[in-house]
Amino acid sequence: MAKTQHQQGLPKFSGALDKFKYEETTPEIGREYPNVNIVDDLLNAENADEILRDVAITISQRGVVFFRAQNNLTNELQMEFVNRLGRSVGKPESSSVHIFPLAPAHVPEGGTGDRHISYVNSTAFKYMFEKMPNMDKRRFDAAEWHTDIQFEPVPADYTSLRVHKLPESGGDTLWASGYELYNRLSKPYQDFVDGLTVTCRADCVLMAMQRKGEQIEEGERGSPLNVGRSLTAVHPVVRTNPVTGWKSIYSVGQFSKRINEVNQYESDELLKKFYGMIQDNHDLQVRFRWRNPNDIAIWDNRSTFHRATFDYLNLGERAGNRAVGIGEAPYFDPNSKSRAEALGVKKAEETTKMASGGHMAHGHHMATGHHATNGHHASNGHHMVH
Known part of the structure; x- marks a missing residue:
């Protein structure tokens, strides 16, 4: 599991995103670009390769955009x-866009029929997973925290979800930062969990397949x-x-079944602890x-987890289309750092440099690696909001 392949230091932005207004949704996670059109401003831009790479780095640093x-x-x-985002930051040539392993016998109303696009709505969810063992009524109100397709040997890098049908109210989605989850462990606890592995398995998909008579996509x-039918993988x-x-x-949610280097009781404790830390730390x-x-x-x-909220019964349907990019096989690099450690080291270097009378050169990045919008640097390391 141990590899050394991530970029040394913070990835460098080209500055192609500097002209677009944005706001940080919270201090720890999330950014919104309220006026950017993905097709016109990003995909069809003259400098599309540069700008897509900057978008990918931003997503990897901020978690969700x-x-x-x-x-x-x-x-x-x-x-x-979603595929070009992954390509822009060096995902393997053999990786493309995921095909969900269940091949349903019917396409739900509004579905695309394209296996690379998952049609996400409450009707399809209930069709596949209702009346499963231990699936009581409350389980429909909020999906579990998870990361996409963790059961694959080569799981997701970037996922895009476009919601095109909205209820009158409700249906929000939440994300949580895996970086910050790691940061909040003490150093001895970090040292303990570094290098452990977890077995991930899609029990819910396998049970739904058996109940509904659906077929697994084995190619x-x-x-x-x-490939294959096991829908099981071992990850760190x-x-x-690899971007940051x-x-x-990484071991949070319904697919994470067993931490392999400890006994079952200890594994259950650890998985419950990680999940509980997300639940207890809304910041x-x-x-x-x-x-x-x-x-x-x-x-x-x-480096993020997410969950949907099914609180819109009798308020209308919520539906969207999801495309999931495939990245690289997960790995743990013992030479990598926590986000806090990486940014703290960078800030200390800049502080020492400035204290010694040196000036920051224009065109370089502050601790978070973000540009200020005028080409100079904001003291907090983030872009200035237009």
Whole structure:
């Protein structure tokens, strides 16, 4: 599991995003670009390669990024967008866009029929998972915290969800920072969990398949390594994000079944602890309200968790289309750092430099790696908001 392949230091932005207004949704996680059109301003830009790389780095640092009312973003362009984001920061050539392993016998009303696009709505969810063992009524009110397709040997890098049908109220989605989850462990606890591995398995998908008589897609699901019927993989408990080089807790949610280096009791305790830390620390979460048809969220599954909220019974249907990019096989690099440690080291270096009478050179990055919008540097290391 141990590899050394992440970038040394903070990734450098080209500055291509500097002209766009944005706001940080919370201090720890999330950013929204209220006026950016993905098709016109990003995919079709003259400097599209540069700008998409900056978007990918931003998503990996901030966890999740939001864009509003992307009415000209088709399913094909949504798949292209998520795939090009991964390509821009060096994902393997063999990785593309995921195919969900269940091949349903019917396409729900409003579904696309394209196996690379998952049609996400409450009706389809209940069709696949209702009346499963231990699935009581309350389980429909909020999905569990999870990261996408953790059961694949090569799981997701960037996921995009575009919601095109909204209820009158409700249906928010929440994300939580795996970086910050790791940061909040004490150093001895971090040392303990570094290097552990977790077995991940899609029990819910396998049970739904058996109950509904659906077929498993056994061929390549976005990677030559994602094949077969087991829907089981072993991954590091602490994962190094290859874009940022930061450590994140990765073993959270319904797919994480057993931490392998400890006994069952200790494994249950650890998995419960990680999950409980997200539940108990709302300041490492962001809650997003879908306001317009075709609002879209794009997040980095390597260092975030998310959950939906099913609180809109009798308030209308919520439906969206999801495209999941495939990244690299997860790994833990013992030389990688926590986000706090990486940024703290950088800030200390800058403080020493400035204290000695040196000046910061224009065109370089502050501790978070973000530009100020005028090409100079904001003292807090973030872009200035237009």
